[in-house]
Amino acid sequence: MEKTFLMVKPDGVQRNLIGEITGRFERKGFKLAGAKLMSISEELAQEHYGEHKEKPFFGELVEFITSGPVFAMVWEGEDVIAAARQMMGATKPSDAAPGTIRGDFGMIVGKNVIHGSDSKESAEREISLFFNEGELVDYQKDSLAWVY
Ligand code: RTP
Ligand code: MG
Numbered sequence: 001m002e003k004t005f006l007m008v009k010p011d012g013v014q015r016n017l018i019g020e021i022t023g024r025f026e027r028k029g030f031k032l033a034g035a036k037l038m039s040i041s042e043e044l045a046q047e048h049y050g051e052h053k054e055k056p057f058f059g060e061l062v063e064f065i066t067s068g069p070v071f072a073m074v075w076e077g078e079d080v081i082a083a084a085r086q087m088m089g090a091t092k093p094s095d096a097a098p099g100t101i102r103g104d105f106g107m108i109v110g111k112n113v114i115h116g117s118d119s120k121e122s123a124e125r126e127i128s129l130f131f132n133e134g135e136l137v138d139y140q141k142d143s144l145a146w147v148y
Helices: 010-014 018-028 042-048 058-065 080-088 101-105 120-130
Strands: 003-008 031-038 070-076 114-116
Touching: 003 018, 003 080, 003 120, 010 018, 010 058, 010 070, 018 031, 018 070, 018 080, 018 101, 042 058, 042 120, 070 080, 080 101, 080 114
Parallel strands: none
Antiparallel strands: 003 070, 003 114, 031 070
8 A cells, every 4th residue: 555754844743733634634544654753853854855955945944844843654545645745735835725734724835834755756765764664553444444
């Protein structure tokens, strides 16, 4: 089953949105495979956002993501990578549709509440960057076959 890496950013943690955000993915029907509250080191931040290192906002991005704890998660389900990006909404909160996480809670582009992998390759890369194999749990919800 496909997996993605999602993370409540420091602003979302400070604003007590962990429950709201994880609740949306639970209610949608996806399966949580791993989660932890953690601080991101400068080194991990630079590696995670490596694709943006030439961008003018890179310094701010690294500073923000290391500014306080984040809630890192791995979620599992059919097409979860694309579905989670839909549920997150556009990068810039003012462009994000109401009903999406960024549309409902985001204020500014630099503090947009949640991160989500944007492709299969980034999901694999980000999951292995943030989680050890042993931190991910493989289990069944077998009361209903169609509930992941
Ligand atoms: P993310 O990686 O955090 O899930 O966000 P994303 O895919 O929607 O957007 P991406 O292009 O990967 O940008 C990463 C993060 O950089 C910040 N950003 N700031 N100041 C700016 O113009 C600017 N542009 C992007 C955002 O916080 C964005 O989520
Ligand atoms: Mg991105």
